[in-house]
């Protein structure tokens with residue numbers, strides 16, 4: 266009875282009183298910073314965000330500043346010593362926790378900088394950032410309808426918007442936002458295993474069903490076959506054509522024929538629709554024909570065709586582009602690439618499911634990957650797990666019955682959905698095409714420079730891989746010899762090391778805030794063997810591979826001037842490396 270009275274006298278008007286117990290007083294210190302449950306101008310969250318926003322502005326460089334955040338690119342921890350951390354006995358005030366948090370961003374590569382050109386690493390657009398902040402505040406759980414309500418429309422409309430792009434019936438399709446392009450792959454594989462080996466859901470995988478993908482497919486094939494328990498040995502790599510880099514249809518047919526004659530089922534064929542770097546697309550329409558020609562043996566379900574389009578899907582935005590009148594005034598080179606990529610990505614129409622990353626060519630924050638399936642009735646039924654006494658269905662959409670995840674954040678779905686609304690088709694076209702224009706400008710500069718040569722001149726993607734040679738060496742003919750002539754193996758290895766030294770120097774210059782011609786140097790990358798020498802097709806000679814400097818300009822603020830400067834930095838780094846070799 267005494268306890269009941271103490272509880273009742275501890276609050277007045279929602280505030281603790283002097284007689285309140287210590288826990289209530291201590292808790293109130295923190296609840297003073299929690300987001301306000303009610304409307305008004307004194308929301309602690311809004312005020313704290315305002316303060317933090319001002320502080321993060323200080324992380325950004327001055328105009329023309331270096332390509333990292335904050336005042337130094339120094340890494341401020343030692344590993345594993347950093348893990349000798351423990352939670353403090355007392356609570357800390359919000360400002361100091363935010364100060365510490367902001368400090369974690371000190372020195373990080375700045376994704377917004379036009380000098381950042383190292384990888385598929387886009388700066389998220391404003392609509393996607395703000396859209397994905399809301400669920401952090403209101404905590405929708407897209408596991409089911411009751412805890413997400415209308416927020417579910419972001420996922421449902423995404424399914425329709427993407428299905429429409431690829432010519433699928435939007436109301437019959439569906440999608441799940443999940444944890445990455447790798448998560449999409451896993452969903453695709455689980456769908457395939459469930460369809461082809463229905464018993465596997467209860468009894469486990471007891472058959473070595475095969476997963477066929479091109480030799481240039483993404484390495485996450487290993488994560489997914491490993492984690493599903495299918496086993497990495499069941500990956501069958503189909504060789505690619507030397508000139509197109511596409512999955513070889515002859516080789517695919519051979520393997521399909523062989524598996525059929527041996528009674529071995531094929532769980533899935535994966536068409537990579539846009540490889541991460543070279544932007545290669547597998548011939549999906551022809552793959553579908555072959556699949557239909559070699560169905561699985563009796564007793565197994567139909568092979569699933571999965572399109573790993575996480576890095577290439579947005580080329581579909583050019584489907585509606587008028588290439589004749591060219592309203593966005595792209596150059597002929599860019600028009601040709603956009604048209605070619607669009608025509609091949611359209612083949613996704615033939616897939617059963619597709620993976621889409623918004624955090625790549627969708628300029629959205631992590632993670633906003635979307636696994637989209639053509640036949641919602643099939644996918645959602647064959648993957649269904651019983652009923653959940655714990656949750657009630659109060660809306661028509663309750664994906665908890667067939668998802669990998671239990672709780673799911675809405676941040677990814679809101680980011681993807683808001684991006685599609687905000688950019689629209691034309692926005693995607695102008696950003697994608699614009700980046701390609703910059704890439705072609707860079708290629709022109711490289712072509713014009715006697716000591717530079719493109720190492721990937723046939724590629725239709727955004728990456729530029731190139732080599733630079735010392736003064737006096739004719740880059741075109743030198744590289745051609747290294748690429749094709751075994752007698753130049755020694756030169757190839759020598760200039761590979763040279764390329765690596767330049768790449769390392771550029772990286773260290775970027776880190777140290779070095780300036781060339783009064784301007785900070787770019788954050789670029791280099792590749793140690795993105796392709797083999799022509800006389801080493803199978804890679805049996807591990808040293809007869811091509812190293813190259815790598816430039817991946819995805820930034821929307823990048824200009825021709827920045828690209829010109831980047832090449833000046835490459836030349837300066839080359840000269841310093843040569844100087845050091847003397």
Ligand SMILES: *Cc1c(COP(=O)(O)O)cnc(C)c1O
Pocket residue numbers: 444445446447448483485537539540541573575576622634
């Ligand atoms: C990036 C990529 C993946 C992996 O996607 P994440 O979003 O990084 O998990 C898979 N496939 C391809 C072709 C990719 O480019």
